[in-house]
Amino acid sequence: MPSARYRVFDHTADLGLEVAAPTLPELFETAARALFDQITDVDAVRPVESRDVSVEASGTEELLVRWLSELIYLHDAEGVLFSRFEVRSLTTTRVTTQVAGEPFDPATHPVKTEVKAVTYHQVSVEEQPDGTHVARFVVDV
């Protein structure tokens, strides 16, 4: 399971996140962990309930934003937190995943920041010469 290792980059009003991983599917998983680590301490979220989440878009970057947005929607509408993410399949137009977590519990989940939306602003997914995949995205908080 990829750790939530990520870098925050400066952005006046909002939050920039940069993540890296050896493969594209792991990049998506790492990005989601980094996202939820802004909301709470992602290591404190037990992956006890899982569900399937699939999303379609035209292009990898849009796919990343749409998938992360879907997770934020589920979090907001149902009050759940996610900590484990598994990409089952990934093309440039569709990602199929299984995500696991538990309902938010103020006694065990520290409240960090509320995420309003994952934006398209300067979103990038790139492969570096050494094969590492890097993604950057900005979150409206």
Added chain:
Amino acid sequence: MQFLRKDAFRWEIPRTGAMRVPGIVYASEAMIETIREDQSPQQVANVATLPGIVKASIAMPDMHWGYGFPIGGVAAFDPDNGVISPGGVGYDINCGVRLLRSSLRVHDIGGRMKDLVTALFRNIPSGVGSARKDVKLSREEVRSVLDRGAAWAVKHGFGSEADLDHIEARGRIPDPDPDAVSDRAIERGRAQLGTLGSGNHFGEVQRVAEIFDETAASALHLFEGQITISLHSGSRGLGYQVCDDSLQLMLEASRRYRIDLPDRQLCCAPLGSPEAIRYLGAMAAAANFAFANRQMMTHWVRQTFEQVLGLTPREIGIQVVYDVCHNIAKFEMHTVDGRTRRLCVHRKGATRAFPPGHPETPEEYREVGQPVLIPGDMGRYSYVLVGTAGAFEETFGSTCHGAGRRMSRSAAARSARGRSIVRELEDRGIIVRSEGRATLLEEIPEAYKDVADVVDVVHGAGIARKVAKLIPLGVIKG
């Protein structure tokens, strides 16, 4: 980027390249350097390229970088050849401010400020995963909220009819289309109606520290030493989802209608197109959700004061001074080059500031102008102003909205690390109750520009007039 100084408060970004109109930035000389540092002036210029934009792409002194449109931006479009752009409204549709006045003075609180703030923090949920147990709406009921706005809340026992007279648009943007609001937006809204939100949202108990204009203050029923309460909050997850849903549509619409975009986040559709009508209907619905929300919170503020102080509602006398949007698009009548015409005015991080005599200025304020509520950061002060004829003439009746950030969240968090922000504020006489520790660090006072500077610019430029300064005594944050 060229900035031509017109006078002490006005700077022009001349029309170049694809710009259809010039940019006008309201700022002091001292601010221009900071403004140049982020990309917001380029954003002002980008907005000026959009079809049907009228007169100028305007920015207020609290301007800073945003998605597509700068925050602190005002842009008006012709209904026949102009566009509507969700980026010109913002994710948090109808994020706005409500100011409540009371009959109380500081000494009436009698050393119970801590109890008051604690009770407000309990009665007005904020932050991640919070909700009032007694607010559980069906999807149909949520749609009713979207349709009726603040009136829905009044009908369900939150406050009174009289409150509605003191809200912009009487708490309902006309022609909402709840059907244009996605199921997921409704789900997010359902879970969050009656909550304050996090980030820079807050509830604040204040005292009126200074009166600048006795006549205006008198009309607004404000007096020195008075206890007031501000609420800064928007349309919560429902509004964010509406914006999110619309961006996809608008990107496709921009392609279909062949609108050249210097920045993808300026995606838009021609006014009158199905996409525009759909977005405007959803936007109005989301705005109404925010109005209802602030009306519900007003009721809980009243209840809290009664519970903690043991006084009657009459003795406490909490009334709405006014409630303004600062992220919205509205159809309004404005006079441009001698011709009065209907325009679609986008205000993103900007507040309507209608003049004395305007029919939409509430009757009891009609001689002094529409109240304008400008929150500062949580450690310093907020301001009450009124709208002016100058604003109506120059900025489509608009002015600034707040302090504007000057430090990124990560820089603020670094600066605040290891400090007890709660204790620092308490040492200055401000009680804070906050849900998210990270948020608190990111919201430290020094992360913001000084709102006094922002207000001095709009006052100096004549696009609003200072009435009163409010200082915080207690703050609740998500």
